[in-house]
Amino acid sequence: MPDPGPSPLQSSLPAAVASFGAHVLASALAVGVEPAAGAGPVEPSPPPPPALPTGPPVLTPVPVPVPVPDEGAAAAAAQPSAALERILRGPSGLGTASLHWARSDAPAAPVPAGPAGAPDAPAPAAGHPIPGLYHHPVPEPDPVQVEELSRRIKAWALDEVSLYPEDWEDQFDGFSVGRYMVACHPDAPSIDHLMLATRLMVAENAVDDCYCEDHGGSPVGLGGRLLLAHTALDPLHTTKEYAPDWEASLLSDAPRRAYRSAMEYFLQATTPSQADRFRHDMARLHMGYLAEGAWAQTEYVPEVWEYLAMRQFNNFRPCPTITDSVGGYELPADLHAQPAMQRVIALAGNATTIVNDLYSYTKELASPGRHLNLPVVIAEREGCSDQDAYLKAVEVHNDLMRDFETAAAELALACPVPTVQRFLRGVAVWVDGNHYWHQTNTYRYSLPDFW
Ligand SMILES: CC(C)=CCC/C(C)=C(\C)COP(=O)(O)OP(=O)(O)O
Numbered sequence: 168m169p170d171p172g173p174s175p176l177q178s179s180l181p182a183a184v185a186s187f188g189a190h191v192l193a194s195a196l197a198v199g200v201e202p203a204a205g206a207g208p209v210e211p212s213p214p215p216p217p218a219l220p221t222g223p224p225v226l227t228p229v230p231v232p233v234p235v236p237d238e239g240a241a242a243a244a245a246q247p248s249a250a251l252e253r254i255l256r257g258p259s260g261l262g263t264a265s266l267h268w269a270r271s272d273a274p275a276a277p278v279p280a281g282p283a284g285a286p287d288a289p290a291p292a293a294g295h296p297i298p299g300l301y302h303h304p305v306p307e308p309d310p311v312q313v314e315e316l317s318r319r320i321k322a323w324a325l326d327e328v329s330l331y332p333e334d335w336e337d338q339f340d341g342f343s344v345g346r347y348m349v350a351c352h353p354d355a356p357s358i359d360h361l362m363l364a365t366r367l368m369v370a371e372n373a374v375d376d377c378y379c380e381d382h383g384g385s386p387v388g389l390g391g392r393l394l395l396a397h398t399a400l401d402p403l404h405t406t407k408e409y410a411p412d413w414e415a416s417l418l419s420d421a422p423r424r425a426y427r428s429a430m431e432y433f434l435q436a437t438t439p440s441q442a443d444r445f446r447h448d449m450a451r452l453h454m455g456y457l458a459e460g461a462w463a464q465t466e467y468v469p470e471v472w473e474y475l476a477m478r479q480f481n482n483f484r485p486c487p488t489i490t491d492s493v494g495g496y497e498l499p500a501d502l503h504a505q506p507a508m509q510r511v512i513a514l515a516g517n518a519t520t521i522v523n524d525l526y527s528y529t530k531e532l533a534s535p536g537r538h539l540n541l542p543v544v545i546a547e548r549e550g551c552s553d554q555d556a557y558l559k560a561v562e563v564h565n566d567l568m569r570d571f572e573t574a575a576a577e578l579a580l581a582c583p584v585p586t587v588q589r590f591l592r593g594v595a596v597w598v599d600g601n602h603y604w605h606q607t608n609t610y611r612y613s614l615p616d617f618w
């Protein structure tokens with residue numbers, strides 16, 4: 168990995184960010200951290216529900232310990248380096264030990280296969296980072312949590328939503344969604360909270376695979392399928408005559424069963440504005456799938472900027488933006504909607520998604536037809552070799568990562584509200600966990616021979 172260089176936390180506070188809506192800041196400081204869902208012991212899987220379950224158990228709200236900055240905005244602005252460094256280091260006060268933030272100061276190094284040094288440390292997963300890719304390594308996810316989450320998500324997939332036929336089991340296991348979600352949400356207070364993210368991740372991939380890609384997907388008719396599936400997240404309000412047909416449709420294929428069930432659990436554990444934020448992000452995602460499908464259908468290779476615009480929508484964004492729901496607290500809607508926060512979220516989503524383009528490059532080259540990803544589009548549109556295009560795509564990713572970190576650091580400094588600080592760290596940790604999962608998922612991804 169290249170030297171990450173000076174921390175973005177060293178950057179000075181631009182006037183535009185310093186003026187981050189004073190009224191919003193004042194109201195947010197009054198709001199503080201509102202738990203949306205609570206910690207609890209690891210629960211066994213709920214019994215299989217009837218065809219249309221009445222709803223999962225509500226997570227009991229309990230306060231989540233979050234450090235409150237001990238200095239105001241003025242003091243933080245006066246000492247930007249120290250204040251921002253503290254934010255990115257994460258909580259250290261009394262009662263914060265369980266918030267074991269993933270980012271470490273350790274220099275990045277390829278993760279070797281084989282047993283870990285410490286006797287009780289989890290064995291490092293296999294896989295090498297892409298040479299030159301700017302990223303932050305994370306500690307190995309807790310194997311006990313991974314095992315329990317993996318057990319529970321498989322039970323949900325099989326018993327509650329009949330997600331896949333028997334012969335897809337290897338692919339489901341190889342996806343390693345339990346390891347993915349534990350790495351991305353180290354501050355989740357319970358397995359129940361992790362399950363919120365894990366069900367949605369599985370459901371989102373089921374829709375992508377079955378409607379868009381290699382498990383029967385096609386651009387033909389995609390708009391209709393996606394819209395009807397979207398009603399599992401954003402329900403149809405219609406007349407008595409037509410409602411039963413719509414309800415039955417939500418059980419009629421695996422993607423819709425998965426969306427419907429995952430959303431039902433999510434609704435039980437979150438506030439209406441968190442749920443609506445998620446719906447909006449999913450509408451963005453579906454619009455991105457449609458643009459990708461339309462270009463595949465007409466065999467259009469977009470310009471690089473057009474591709475990046477499509478990939479900003481066909482994007483991991485719905486995953487990091489539920490970090491507060493999974494953490495058991497809420498980032499208030501008016502703070503989430505601020506342009507500075509929206510820029511941070513978009514840059515994080517874009518960096519994580521280009522990580523996918525880079526790690527899935529060889530898989531997509533081997534798939535039938537031409538699968539667009541950033542290196543493929545750069546090679547075609549800028550007339551360079553596959554290798555040069557790939558290396559340029561790494562640089563695009565690195566620029567996005569640095570811009571994300573700078574924007575997040577500036578916002579953290581401008582808005583010393585506990586929920587904002589925690590949300591920004593949650594997004595940053597999701598970015599790092601996402602890289603970890605791509606790097607270590609050697610079942611799914613392998614690197615090209617460019618170095
Ligand atoms: C989990 C989620 C919201 C996914 C949405 C979009 C998506 C499937 C990706 C960003 C992954 O990209 P891709 O379809 O290229 O995945 P693979 O390369 O096949 O792993």
Ligand SMILES: [Mg+2]
Binds near residue numbers: 524527531
């Ligand atoms: Mg890909």
